[in-house]
Amino acid sequence: EAQVTQNPRYLITVTGKKLTVTCSQNMNHEYMSWYRQDPGLGLRQIYYSMNVEVTDKGDVPEGYKVSRKEKRNFPLILESPSPNQTSLYFCASSLLGGPTGELFFGEGSRLTVL
Amino acid sequence: AQRVTQPEKLLSVFKGAPVELKCNYSYSGSPELFWYVQYSRQRLQLLLRHISRESIKGFTADLNKGETSFHLKKPFAQEEDSAMYYCAPPTPPGNNRKLIWGLGTSLAVNP
Numbered sequence: 001e002a003q004v005t006q007n008p009r010y011l012i013t014v015t016g017k018k019l020t021v022t023c024s025q026n027m028n029h030e031y032m033s034w035y036r037q038d039p040g041l042g043l044r045q046i047y048y049s050m051n052v053e054v055t056d057k058g059d060v061p062e063g064y065k066v067s068r069k070e071k072r073n074f075p076l077i078l079e080s081p082s083p084n085q086t087s088l089y090f091c092a093s094s095l096l097g098g099p100t101g102e103l104f105f106g107e108g109s110r111l112t113v114l
Numbered sequence: 115a116q117r118v119t120q121p122e123k124l125l126s127v128f129k130g131a132p133v134e135l136k137c138n139y140s141y142s143g144s145p146e147l148f149w150y151v152q153y154s155r156q157r158l159q160l161l162l163r164h165i166s167r168e169s170i171k172g173f174t175a176d177l178n179k180g181e182t183s184f185h186l187k188k189p190f191a192q193e194e195d196s197a198m199y200y201c202a203p204p205t206p207p208g209n210n211r212k213l214i215w216g217l218g219t220s221l222a223v224n225p
Contacts, residue, residue: 040123042217043158043200059214090158102148103202105158 002027006091006106013081014114021076021109023091029104031094032074033058034066036087037108043090049074081113118147118201120216127191128224135186135219137175137201147184149175152198152218161199162186171195191223 004025013019025032033048035058045058049068063085065077074093078085091106117140127133139147151161162170164177164184175186184201201216 040217043215045215092158102160102163103150103158107157 002104004091004093004104004106006089006109008109009107010110012112012114015082016080019078019081019111021078021089021091021111023074023076023106024072025074025091025093025104026072027093027095027104028071029093029095030071032068033092033094033103034064034074034076035090035092036060037090038087046076046089078111081111083113085111086113087111117214118203118216120199120201120219122219123217124220124222126222126224129193130190133188133191133195133221133223135199135201135221137184137186137216139182139184139201139203146203147175147177148202149173149184149186150200150202152200154197158200191221193223193225196221196223 004023007022030051034046035043036046037043044060046060046064047055047058047066049055052068052071055066055068063078063082065079066074068074074091076089089109089111092103094103119138121136125135147164149161150158152158162173162175164175173186173188175184177184186199198218198220200218
């Protein structure tokens with residue numbers, strides 16, 4: 001089944017403790033992206049990647065890092081999480097050059113930073 | 115930035131009533147737009163894409179270049195339509211990487 005898989009789905013952590021949220025897709029998509037969703041603020045892009053080893057900042061990159069060493073994986077790294085990073089995070093992927101530009105989303109990862 | 119805006123954060127209607135979720139864009143040229151839906155505790159999923167002109171779950175959306183709009187409509191709302199709806203630009207964004215999603219409209223269909 002074609003899908004985008006995120007882990008963990010739920011995480012409670014403390015300020016300053018490094019964490020990684022993994023994202024994997026099995027559709028051979030070149031484009032991958034991370035978003036955070038907050039009440040009243042909609043979906044905001046954190047980072048995106050057009051292909052392996054090609055990443056770029058989105059609208060709210062501060063406090064986050066990403067890497068794209070393999071086409072299928074695009075982990076989101078919080079080196080020193082802070083409470084304002086408490087949010088619902090979505091990973092998404094898309095086919096570059098595809099006819100529709102449709103994004104395929106993961107199920108989301110709810111992160112709480114105490 | 116080229117922006118998509120959704121002026122309503124919350125829209126509440128009764129079952130069986132018509133519903134229209136507004137979306138406006140600030141693109142130049144020919145825009146490509148999508149509607150995504152997020153049901154409670156589920157992932158976002160594509161509802162409609164403007165190029166297909168199809169109807170999904172009774173929803174339709176027409177691109178109006180004169181009004182720069184892509185409003186989502188359904189003649190008779192159902193309770194299962196209650197969800198968060200996002201109007202969105204295409205991804206990847208092409209030449210201009212700075213494309214802003216709408217903030218979303220929460221639709222509540224009351225019995």
